[in-house]
Amino acid sequence: RDQRITTHVCLTARAFGADGVIVSDVVDGKLEETVNKVVETWGGPFFVRTGLPWRRIVKEWLSKGGEVIHLTQYGVPLPQVIDQVRASGRDKLIIVGAKKQPREVYDLATYNVSITTQPHSEVAALCLFLHYLWEGGEFNREFENAKLKVIPQERGKKVVKLR
Template identity: 45%
Template sequence: MREEIFVLRIGHLIERDKRITTHVGLVARAFGAKGILFINTESDVKQKIDEVTERWGGPFETKIIEENWKNVVLKWRKMGGAIIHLTMYGAPIDEKIDEIRKDKRRKLVVVGAEKVPKELYALSDFNVSITSQPHSEVAALAIFLDRFYMGKEIGLKFSDAKLTIVPTERGKRIIESRV
């Protein structure tokens, strides 16, 4: 199930976006992406996601990239990958998701903070909207990955998990293993 999808988080504003950027990474991991690339993000954001991966299992790759987003996108394209930009201005997801699924290239899903550079629209293979309304990039990423994997990521099992939740209707049950 786990196709090669990486997430690129751009436009992170130090302090204001720390929590949102962390949540983008957590959603990327939990919903089946292979990893996340952060552009000029604080190392503690990466550390938090790495700690979750250590406890709850992986594999999930996190990298802080010390270059601009455009270079990352151009390198991804040069290596034959597809660029998917999540934006409220793009084509509706329901019109594009089958085409994206059929595209067998490695995928880089780009999520921005506030206003993304206009140039990203031209460099993307797909500009996809979840809604044509203002919304959270965390929600957009979760919905995109859920639609891409057709809900199968919900049952995703992570190898080497030290902690595993046992679903219960009431209460909390966690199994701790010594992997």
């Protein structure tokens, strides 16, 4: 597992509207600390948990009525399945992987969603999926309890202190 990529998955998930990230099977206190500092500075809500067994997480999620979306280069192309995913109204657990996923992930997933049929980055896959899911709504998202906020402008950087 590449720690920098895992951090970027967490940052992307937060920025694009996920409630949190679970990094399975490996306890990573440094990752948790890094992401929690971002949430403290830039707002939330957002959680990160590490070290939980993936199989148990997936099975519990499904047993509580949620759906599992596995992002891959295989499966049904995102544009063909996104309306069905959006319309389900069920809580979503999105799986991205830093390595080849076991066959069981494909079998347990409610949807195996193709983010192109080419090798790609899990960061890009998550970003694209969440953008499609929220239909661009991530651009209007406000983060609670932020200390800092960027004020968009054509040139330069403007960051304001909120508290």
